[in-house]
Amino acid sequence: MISAPQPFVVHLFTIFRQIAAGELRIPAFQRDFIWRERQVIELLASVREHYPVGSILLWHVEQKMLEIASSQVSAFPLVTESYPTSYILDGMQRLSTLYGTFHFKLGDDEVFNVLYDLRRQNFYHAADLTPQQAEAAIPLAALISPRRMLEHQARLAELPDGDKLLEELLATQGAFQDYMIPVVRIAGHDIDRIVGIFERINSTGTRLDTVDFMRAITWNQAFDLNRALDTAQEALGEDGLEVSDETIIKCVGLMLGVQPSREELLTLRARTPGELSQAFAQFPQRLEEVAAFLRERLRIESSAYVPYEGQLLVLFKAVGMAEASGPELDLLERWFWAAGFNESLRGKPDHYVVRAVEGWRALIAGQIRGLEPRLRLSVADFFERRLIKGKALSGAFGAMFAVREGRSLLTGEVVPASLYMSVADLDSFQTIFSAEALRASGIDLGPSSRIFPNIILTNVLEREVPGPSDWQEHILRLAQAGKGEVLASQLIDDLAVAHLRAGEVQAFLRRRAELMREQALALVGS
Template sequence: MSTSLQNISVKYTDLLSEIETGQVKIPQFQRKFVWNIKDSAKLLDSIIEGYPIGTFIYWRTNERLRSVRNLGNIVLPEPKFGEFVNYVLDGQQRLTSLYAALKGVKIGEEDGKTSDYSEIYVNLLAIDEQDIVTTEIDSLQPEHLIKITDLMKGGFSIFKNYPEEFHEKLDHYKNVLSNYTFSVINLKNAQIDVATEVFTRLNVGGKSLSLFEIMVAKTYHIFENKSELESPEKIFDLSVKYEELSTELSASHYDTIPSATILQVISILLEKDCTRKTILKLDKIAFINIWDEAVSCIKSSIDFFRSYGIVVGRILPYNALLVPFSYFYYKNKHNPTGDMKKRLEDFFWRVSLGFRYSSGVEGKLVQDISKIDKIIANELPRYEWKVLVNKEFVEANGWFSTGKSFNKAILCLYAKQKPKSFDNNLDVIIDNSWLKIATSKNYHHFFPKSWLSKNRKDLDYYYVNHIVNITIVDGFLNKNIIKAKSPANYMKSFNSTNDELEETMKTHFIDINKDGIWDNDYDTFYKNRLSRITKALNKLIIPQEISTVELEVYEDTEELFDEA
């Protein structure tokens, strides 16, 4: 059935009736009612003056969306199950204003104030360019004013209270409002993506609605039939579900996972595809019924990352990594062990170091599901992208910025070491709120930038602000003790308080006796730490043919802290 546009005219009485019976709804993706009582008075004044007030555009459908079920905060009934609903794509502010003013309701505002829309009046003395409909009444006598609500009730019992000279005018104003024809365009038989595109073009100047906003509207469901749902809930509201999930994940420091990733997970589990088009076509009930299992798979994936040492979501190289890992736990209900675990880790590092999801994510996720299937079948997948892990590669990509997937991969490597605090050899607490920006006090340039700028003016700043010079520390040490001191200076103070300093620094890929620390030798430090980081990364990747993967291969028996 093709999409069609239907132009109709609706009178005041019919418009109000549709609203009051629940046939007109405001979809969730509409903005809130923001007009004030003066805006509403101006609209009614335009009608009485005979000016056009624009066209209302509805999406007419029997789908049930998450909606702002009331206009403003006016409580209205739900339509009967299976009936068509007119979702307002354009005209919410005007429609709500009309209804509020003509019914004289009160609307609460965000600041706690309440506007009484019964306090909109017709000025019976208005002439020339004066507003006929107004809220400014201080300078007028009661017999020169009539409430809009009283005007619409009309009749002798009300009009008799006004001087006879105004009766003809009162009848005229009432008839104009009662008989005003509102122009309505119905968008019929349209899919939700078409309806939201229409909304986008009309309301937000070309700024597209997010896929999540659309899916919140689409998947909203009131269960009339208990057999539809595999859980006892009566309503499914994706926005509420996502908020609940984010709250749960905050305990594990993975509440940074975006809503789009959650949609990709569900789509992959249902269709093995996660393009926007596929997500929009997902069956509502299937989406709802798989939600709990999808959440369970996401949590299992996060548990895997955390147990692996990646204890916060902010340093995950790609949020999209949750998609293949969730698929793994959907197909394989047990934690991986042995070769399966090594192959899953290998997949993680190949994606993270190979810039895999830096572009074309949706298509690559579909391809990578087949690799996860191979891992589940206890086979080693073949990879079509190269992972170049040598010192030149790490050096070339190491300019420190927390938004870069490569840097995040190295931070994951650091976190995997469970870095210890310089002063007491206790675990450094890694928290999302500390790792938002590159200037965070938890990202410590081991050779402070200010010290290098004074003492190594010949050194290119690229090597100063390099991931090789970054350590993860407690903010207190960085801000209050280390500051801009040289490594030889501040490490001497830690050496006197931490009997295990040598072991502490190894958790940061640093050897205090071999890396020129006591001589403030940045070149030796940089060269040795770069070598250790490269070696550590190589140990995480399963070598394949050189035509597919280029590696600097190190024997498993080689120690990271051998002399570079």
């Protein structure tokens, strides 16, 4: 059970005392303090001016529920662990900033070495202060030390404008002493509910996902999830697939028979360190099987061409875990093409993906509605849609040229797929007609000319090779020279050439759109 949220306000300096006493703790999922100098200064200025800086979300527990983060994560002191205590779920960056600047000492992170210029009434990092500014500046740490306050008061009193500076000093100290921070506290032992509450209340804009909580839940001396994830990432090597920590966790969960949902993944905390360690050790080789499938069958060498996590998880379950047989591999390939061309996983909820992964055999057999392996794009879709980086359809479009072994219109040689299927950009794909030329022919699809039938594959390494810059004229020259196989590799046939020769731009592009759909249909299957 989880108690109803309890809102209240606490003086800033009271929060400092609670941190020093270990009553407020940073859980292990909070990995790093990431704020930069500007953010530190802006927060301090807001407090000085009595502006609100947002609430703090705490999870109060009577016994250990999460592992505590290393003291290197923030400016919080190393205090012997004891209970009851409260975990900081939201507000770690703000509290670290405030505690760190008011407790800065030699050897601490210099981002917390902040002084207040009483004369200019601004905050500065020590490295940014001029000697003249330093004369009227006071370290924030002095504001909570009576002895240091007296020392600075005596120094400031000797200055010509000492009375004014002392007045500003006391006003600044009072502003921080009187500042109240809103706190929302929840209590209970239901981890699943805590995850859900955080995802809804988190005010930082940074989503704390299931894996972040699992870092705290599973992080102990026998098994450190952070270290396991880092090791797994390093072991991925050169397979071209860059996967997130969350995806790694989901793959490991699949290896341990756990569905890739938030609720199910949290059950991994009950697994033994040995089980988890073994699964993590096997993960890189299993993912390499997926990478090999993508390279050999679809010429994909980069995760940029695998836009949906669901695609990767399905392949990991079926291919990486060696569940699929020979004919099933062919069906998986056709489903992958369909998912890309149709963008069928866009916006699908988590439970949809879980169903697809767990029932991948039903998936490739067309038994999961909305994810059937058949082409839904029309010729008009190919005619109107654009090549856009990161989009599933564009990724399938690029892979289509790779499996066709598209040839350079300059040399006639096959453009190596590694040049454009192992990078995230789409620089190898260039346009035949400019946007102005398209509009002049009656095609007005917006400012971009990168509609699919207006795209050809080029070899970026040949850009300096002497050759015509007018691709339209060069297509006609290749046709005149009988290089139909080169043009065919770029989805240009005799009919398209005839339209181009006659100056029929729309007809030329429409024919290419028809050829593109035919090629996509062949890849997906009827």
